[in-house]
Amino acid sequence: MVNKKQIRGVYLVTDRPLCIHHNLAEVVKLAALGGVSFVQLREKETDSRTFLELAKHLIEILRPFSIPLLINDRLDICLAAGAEGVHLGQSDLPWWEARRILGEQAILGLSLETKEDYFSLIHTHPKPELDYLAVSPVFDTNTKTNTKPAWGLMGVTWLKNQTNLPIVAIGGIKESNAEAVIEAGADSLAVVSAICSAKDPKLATENLSKKFHSIKE
Template sequence: MGNLRREDQKLYLVTNSDGMEEQVFLKKIENAIKGGVTIVQIREKEKTTRQYIELATKVHEITLKHDVPLIVDDRIDVAMAVGAEGVHLGQSDMPIKTARKIVGEKMIIGATCKTVAQAKEAYESGADYMGVGAIYPTTTKVKTVLTSVDTLKEICAAVPIPANAIGGLTKDNLGILTGAPIAGICVVTAIMKADDTKKAAEELRSAFDRLEAI
């Protein structure tokens, strides 16, 4: 299994570079890490393989400097090419069992799960953590199906690997997750669209810490 601690997942940033100059994008990520982001997933749906590798390499330089794991969305080839710490696979991506054979035991593999059955399959196939949602509707281009908090709690109870809630989460609406034993929250818009990503990350981290303390 990949080396991923539960505390690494408290504030999970999923990137979105749409409409941004590269230097602005990279600066947003670094400032977000300074504000409390504990893990970063680079997600690029439109870039060519070469473009994806070039950008992921630059993001990895930042995450390595701050000792934060880098996860690559969908693309095992890109993750391996840049030496990323992990890869995240959705339900339509490469099966986790197949991915594990390719990447070996050390790389982190995350899985998108929306049901208890998907969570059990992900765990039994060798996933290290799950992203569960969408809790709220999202503004990203990714096709979303809503997952209830009750289902999130059932998923947490069904498998021993950590679960992270994702989908439309902000510092003001985390209360819906009260009582769900999640490892962390995944955010895209709440950080990437913020003018001050360091402040946005600080506020989200504080909100999650309060949630954990309840």
């Protein structure tokens, strides 16, 4: 079981159409070899049965590395596959219902698209039973559509100063801006195309991880 207080490092969010040099399973295994800390399976278009099969396959790949698999949005897929947790957005199943169903040991993350999302969260739940908050998006990106204006680096710092929960930064993050995002306060870097579309996902993961640990350690 992952130490949920240590949500840090490189966090891969999958996108099969962006896996242009390797298939999804290969990308995930290479990222694991490169030192990725978490993997989130995100499938916006596929049917439920395929989603479940993918989740089970990735769990088998990640198990030898003791790397948790989180499921984007779908609590049913998380439960059926035996994944370690879910990542939820503002329009998904309420996070407190997910916590009730999954229990205390599951990893549960929530995306915040605006400062108002944060204020609403703490107004209703001053001490939310969440394992991390995701700043989404930090920068404008084609992989996250229909989102609110980007938070920017100042937004990451603002949220870091508001909460004791770990901050996962996602949206437009790549090797060239990773250090700035970490220095702004991110505890974890969630990346999509920077790993999924890389010719060498293992090397891409290693490079991002080195930047993270050179600053945080």
